[in-house]
Amino acid sequence: MTLVTTEKVKSSLIITLNRPEKRNALSPEMISQIVASVKTANDDKSVRSIIITGSEKAFCAGADLEYLHTLKDYSAADNERDSRLLGALFMCIYNSAKPTLSAINGPAIAGGCGLAIVCDYAIAHSQLATFGFTEVKIGFLPAIVSMFLVKRVGEYKARQLLVSGEIIHAAQAHSVNLVDEICETPLRRAIDIADTFNGNSAESIKHTKEMIRMIGGLSNDEALDYLQKMNAVGRFSHDFRHGLEKFLNKKEKTK
Secondary structure, X not given: OOOEEEEEEOOEEEEEEOOHHXXXXXXXXXXXXXXXXXXXXXXXXXXXXXXXXXXXXXXXXXXXXXXXXXXXXXXXXXXXXXXXXXXXXXXXXXXXXXXXXXXXOOOEEOHHHHHHHOOOEEEEEOOOOEEEOOHHHHXXXXXXXXXXXXXXXXXXXXXXXXXXXXXXXXXXXXXXXXXXXXXXXXXXXXXXXXXXXXXXXHHHHHHHHHHHHXXXXXXXXXXXXXXXXXXXXXXXXXXXXHHHHHHHHXXXXXX
């Protein structure tokens, strides 16, 4: 069953969650298909960015609770193995070599909210998108999503959102930096945003994202030492030398 559809628009691959009867809730099969689609996009040189959105009226309702209910009689090891699937999904997107964008067309709840905010850019429908980490309302733990929420909004705001389980609308989500932009056509806007940087050096973007992920766990001295080395390495890249030559030639012609 195809739980995820893909379409290439310009230089962006659009990954659409396609389980509308379940409000695009995450099942193991859907997670595997999303991960496979992201990996395929990362390996495809013609794809410069990745956009994730939902079909019909929802972005993603989070984990499929009916499926989780079937796990209640499983062993701790089985449940941990299952939870690692969700962690692998988020890390696959977080570690993507290419820019990732979420076009949030409707409710993004619990793990679905995590899926929205793990992307580099989050663009939400100004009227239809809602957000919430509702795990505490049913006695569940917002465990995996908490790491990415803290990265996006900071510890104290993350604590408030996770402990309250409150559902918030797009404008409030934007005001606390949960999403980057709100509009009435989030998918079209995501495509337009991606198009503004799809012509940038893919190699430079890849290493820039690597650097940002790396320095978060380093001291200032360690980070500076690492970044100085990366700065020097970057000067030998093909993209930099080609880009510099192109810029200087263009500047010479304008004299």
